Amino acid sequence: xxxxxxxxxxxxxxxxxxxxxxxxxxxxxxxxxxxxxxxxxxxxxxxxxxxxxxxxxxxxxxxxxxxxxxxxxxxxxxxxxxxxxxxxxxxxxxxxxxxxxxxxxxxxxxxxxxxxxxxxxxxxxxxxxxxxxxxxxxxxxxxxxxxxxxxxxxxxxxxxxxxxxxxxxxxxxxxxxxxxxxxxxxxxxxxxxxxxxxxxxxxxxxxxxxxxxxxxxxxxxxxxxxxxxxxxxxxxxxxxxxxxxxxxxxxxxxxxxxxxxxxxxxxxxxxxxxxxxxxxxxxxxxxxxxxxxxxxxxxxxxxxxxxxxxx
Amino acid sequence: xxxxxxxxxxxxxxxxxxxxxxxxxxxxxxxxxxxxxxxxxxxxxxxxxxxxxxxxxxxxxxxxxxxxxxxxxxxxxxxxxxxxxxxxxxxxxxxxxxxxxxxxxxxxxxxxxxxxxxxxxxxxxxxxxxxxxxxxxxxxxxxxxxxxxxxxxxxxxxxxxxxxxxxxxxxxxxxxxxxxxxxxxxxxxxxxxxxxxxxxxxxxxxxxxxxxxxxxxxxxxxxxxxxxxxxxxxxxxxxxxxxxxxxxxxxxxxxxxxxxxxxxxxxxxxxxxxxxxxxxxxxxxxxxxxxxxxxxxxxxxxxxxxxxxxxxxxxxxxxxxxxxxxxxxxxxxxxxxxxxxxxxxxxxxxxxxx
Numbered sequence: 219x220x221x222x223x224x225x226x227x228x229x230x231x232x233x234x235x236x237x238x239x240x241x242x243x244x245x246x247x248x249x250x251x252x253x254x255x256x257x258x259x260x261x262x263x264x265x266x267x268x269x270x271x272x273x274x275x276x277x278x279x280x281x282x283x284x285x286x287x288x289x290x291x292x293x294x295x296x297x298x299x300x301x302x303x304x305x306x307x308x309x310x311x312x313x314x315x316x317x318x319x320x321x322x323x324x325x326x327x328x329x330x331x332x333x334x335x336x337x338x339x340x341x342x343x344x345x346x347x348x349x350x351x352x353x354x355x356x357x358x359x360x361x362x363x364x365x366x367x368x369x370x371x372x373x374x375x376x377x378x379x380x381x382x383x384x385x386x387x388x389x390x391x392x393x394x395x396x397x398x399x400x401x402x403x404x405x406x407x408x409x410x411x412x413x414x415x416x417x418x419x420x421x422x423x424x425x426x427x428x429x430x431x432x433x434x435x436x437x438x439x440x441x442x443x444x445x446x447x448x449x450x451x452x453x454x455x456x457x458x459x460x461x462x463x464x465x466x467x468x469x470x471x472x473x474x475x476x477x478x479x480x481x482x483x484x485x486x487x488x489x490x491x492x493x494x495x496x497x498x499x500x501x502x503x504x505x506x507x508x509x510x511x512x513x514x515x516x517x518x519x520x521x522x523x524x525x526x527x528x529x
Numbered sequence: 530x531x532x533x534x535x536x537x538x539x540x541x542x543x544x545x546x547x548x549x550x551x552x553x554x555x556x557x558x559x560x561x562x563x564x565x566x567x568x569x570x571x572x573x574x575x576x577x578x579x580x581x582x583x584x585x586x587x588x589x590x591x592x593x594x595x596x597x598x599x600x601x602x603x604x605x606x607x608x609x610x611x612x613x614x615x616x617x618x619x620x621x622x623x624x625x626x627x628x629x630x631x632x633x634x635x636x637x638x639x640x641x642x643x644x645x646x647x648x649x650x651x652x653x654x655x656x657x658x659x660x661x662x663x664x665x666x667x668x669x670x671x672x673x674x675x676x677x678x679x680x681x682x683x684x685x686x687x688x689x690x691x692x693x694x695x696x697x698x699x700x701x702x703x704x705x706x707x708x709x710x711x712x713x714x715x716x717x718x719x720x721x722x723x724x725x726x727x728x729x730x731x732x733x734x735x736x737x738x739x740x741x742x743x744x745x746x747x748x749x750x751x752x753x754x755x756x757x758x759x760x761x762x763x764x765x766x767x768x769x770x771x772x773x774x775x776x777x778x779x780x781x782x783x784x785x786x787x788x789x790x791x792x793x794x795x796x797x798x799x800x801x802x803x804x805x806x807x808x809x810x811x812x813x814x815x816x817x818x819x820x821x822x823x824x825x826x827x828x829x830x831x832x833x834x835x836x837x838x839x840x841x842x843x844x845x846x847x848x849x850x851x852x853x854x855x856x857x858x859x860x861x862x863x864x865x866x867x868x869x870x871x872x873x874x875x876x877x878x879x880x881x882x883x
Contacts, residue, residue, distance in 0.1 A: 226785065227686035234677040234696075237755040242699050245710035252710070263713065322602055325595045332596075339603045341873060342610065345865040347814045349832045350854045353839065354613040357624070357847055365625030368612055376627060400606070405876065412877050432591070461703055464816050467836060489705050493821060498709045505705045512703055 253506045258499035265499070272503035296504065299387075299474075299483035306391055307484065308459040311398040316451060318399065319406035324440060326407070327414040337411070344404035352468015355397045356381045359469075369393075385475040390482055398465055402458070406451050413447035414440070449523045456519070457512050461486050613858065617641070617851035624847045637848060644852035652856060654827060655834040662749045662819075662830060663812030667805055669754035674804065677760045679789050682767035683775065696757050711752055712821055720744035722825055745828035749819050759804045762878055766797045803875030806868050810861060831857055 228235075252258055253272055255265035276296045281289040326336055343351070359380035360367030366376055379385035380393040421443065425435045441448070463486040466473070473480040473487055480487075485508055492501030575583075616624055617640055619633040645652045680686070681693055719725030722741050730740030770793055778788045794801070812830070819830045829837070835857055839850040865872055 224686045227680045227684040227689070230676040230680035230684065231692075233673040234755050234760065237673065237752075238696070238699065238757075240714065241711055241752045241755070242702070242707060245707040245714070246702060248710040248713075249706050318602070322599065325599050329592075329595060329599070336599050336603060338869065339606055342862070342865070343606060344876065345810065345861045345872065347832055347835075347857055347861065349814075349816050349836050350857045351609060351613075353835070353850060353854055354609045354616075357616055357851060358609060358612055360625075360847075366627050366629065368608075368629050371629040400609070403606070408873060408877050457703065461705060467816065471836060471839075486705055489709070490817065490821070493709060493712055498713070501709050505703075505709065509703055509706050513701075516701070 249502045249505055252499055253502040255499060260496045260498055272499045273507070276500055276503055276507075295480045295483055296485070296488055299479075299481050300485045300488045303391065303483060304460060304462065304485045307395065307398060307462050308456060310395050311402060312452070312455045312459055314395075315399045315402040315406060315455065316448070319403050319410055319451075320444075320448075322403070323407050323410035323414055324436065326411055340407050341404045343401055344408075346401075348401065348464040349468040351401065352397060352465055353471075355393065355400075356469050356471075359393045361385070379475075381469055381475065383475065387475065387481045390470070390475045394462075394465060394469055394482070397469055398459070398462065401465065402455060406455070409447050409451055410444065413444045417443045445523070449519065452523075453516055453519055456515055460508060460512055460515075463487050463490065610858075613851050613854055617848060617855045619848055621846055621848050640848040640852040641856070643846070644849035645856065649849060650834060650838040650853045651826070652831075652834075652853070655829055655831040658746075658823075658828060659813055659831045662746060663809050665746075666750040666753045666812060667808040669750065670756050670759065670808055671801060671804065673755050674759045674763050675789070675794060675801075678763035678767050679785075679793065681760070681764045683793075684785070697761065700757050708818070708821070715748045715752070715822055718747075720748040721822060741825065742828055745823040745825065748822040749815075749830070752818070756804075756808070759808075762804070762875075763797060763800055766800045767793055770796055799871065799874070800878075802868070803871045803878075806864060806871055807875050810864065810872075813857075813861060 252265075254268055254270070256267045256269035256271060258265040258272075276294060278294050279297065280292045282292050284290055322340060326333060326340070329336075358368045360382065361370050361375075362377060362379035362382050362384065364382055367380075369380065370376055370378055378389065380389050417440070421439045422435065425439055430438070462484045466482050466484060466487055470482050472482075473491070474482045480491075485504060489501045489504050489508070492498055492504070615631070615633055618636050618638070619630075619640075620635055620637055623630060623634055644650050647653075681689065715721060716724065719727075721744060724741075724744055726744035726747075727739065727741035730738070730743070732739035732741055774792055775788060778792060783791070814832060815830065816832045816836070820833050823829055823833070826834075826837075835853055838853065839845060
């Protein structure tokens with residue numbers, strides 16, 4: 219039986235294996251190779267030996283003499299914009315969206331009336347086009363010479379610019395985070411809700427008999443029993459936020475709110491820019507770094523949670 | 530507690546209430562008379578009737594808080610959709626006013642006509658491109674997924690478990706690791722605008738088909754003919770189909786091929802429909818890769834067309850822009866309304882794999 223099926227199985231698998239080899243495994247090796255190639259030439263697709271220079275260039279700080287002998291440090295766009303922006307997105311949007319999604323799911327799980335309608339509404343952002351809705355948010359956050367958008371009208375911040383030309387990076391970042399959280403909620407709610415529905419009602423009955431308070435029930439029953447879903451959501455959303463790109467394009471349409479500055483750069487935005495600039499060796503180096511960072515983060519989360527995830 | 534049961538069946542009800550209030554219950558008898566027995570139960574200084582009332586009030590309050598919170602969040606979620614629709618119907622002056630109105634003063638249906646003008650946002654072209662790319666890449670994915678899932682679920686071969694683990698491991702790799710080299714690969718295949726395919730069939734004025742168009746489609750389709758996640762999902766589904774069916778079809782002299790298409794595929798149709806819809810939605814929403822490989826406006830997909838037609842500069846006609854956004858969003862919402870079950874199940878199952 220085993221022998222007989224052998225070659226047939228490989229025939230069934232052939233399309234997948236060929237496609238994976240060409241579009242996943244080969245690129246994986248090739249990207250790492252290019253990242254360590256010295257003087258990589260895009261047109262010739264070759265370089266001259268091994269180097270760490272590509273990584274150094276990404277982080278390079280140059281010193282410019284301002285005329286009077288004082289040296290001013292000029293940081294690369296990656297150090298100055300891409301890394302801080304990406305970290306802000308990761309450490310703001312992930313916790314905020316997880317907590318909001320958790321509260322919404324627990325709320326949804328405890329009601330019966332209107333539950334289906336609420337569930338449908340909360341899932342709607344998932345079936346939208348990230349670019350299209352990003353453009354809607356940029357109209358909502360409109361300000362300055364364009365007139366005031368919905369945000370400025372609601373919060374009485376007349377004249378503030380958020381995403382338009384000339385908006386300061388901090389405000390642009392707030393708009394980006396609001397949009398990212400909005401877009402990230404539905405998937406998390408869906409996963410949490412299906413996890414909540416699988417929790418055995420007995421636990422809650424037992425808690426009732428012990429007359430445990432609502433907060434106690436939440437922290438001692440709901441969260442521990444939901445821990446596999448929380449871990450899964452944490453890992454996927456950390457990875458997702460590290461790769462933020464389309465939301466920036468949707469919201470701003472370019473890499474910055476000030477002309478000439480890439481102040482809304484993210485790491486992935488930088489990687490894509492290197493392709494059009496034909497400097498793929500830097501993009502490859504940045505991609506390798508991103509991969510390593512994501513791996514480390516995932517490993518840490520697994521290690522931390524191995525003690526805290528039940529089952 | 531047994532004392533109460535002895536007093537009489539009329540107290541059984543009270544007894545039940547007591548058992549849900551187990552802490553520090555003191556019972557005291559007042560006016561003990563044989564025909565007019567009155568029982569007052571206290572916890573501290575609050576009698577049980579009061580406690581019940583408090584509990585009821587607390588329940589109502591917590592329900593109000595829950596519904597209030599959910600309603601508030603629902604409004605936040607819906608608001609951008611509402612804003613998109615009403616902005617698409619406003620005049621540009623109204624959109625750029627200093628105070629926003631929640632209903633358009635003049636309903637501008639003409640925004641839609643103007644937005645869909647070929648020179649602004651070439652909707653028919655983008656729609657055709659998106660449908661061609663979406664449907665062909667979806668069908669291709671379904672075929673490779675069915676084959677691979679069948680092999681992993683039903684056939685025995687050496688290295689099966691290792692290969693499956695390797696496949697799952699690829700899901701951990703961020704797509705950005707592949708994108709640059711894939712771009713170079715596609716360029717080497719001659720699929721880009723100035724590649725060998727476009728020289729093989731040079732574009733002729735007035736003719737739809739050209740080598741460059743074929744190349745752009747291939748570049749947008751072929752790399753997405755494989756999805757490890759969907760292989761995983763379908764394999765789980767195939768595994769649930771009882772082995773007896775497989776053995777029975779063997780007894781009947783049916784081949785594996787026949788069994789796959791006559792039994793397994795029809796039985797897994799809900800999962801296949803989920804995959805089909807999610808993949809089609811993916812094509813409708815894809816931006817990054819098509820933006821790289823299809824730089825000719827004629828080959829753009831809908832999302833690229835949308836952002837490029839209204840990229841931000843001085844004087845944007847926001848009404849047109851939002852009208853185009855509505856046109857891009859509505860098909861997705863319609864798909865969601867009609868296939869809600871399949872979409873939510875598919876997304877949910879993709880999530881719960883840990």
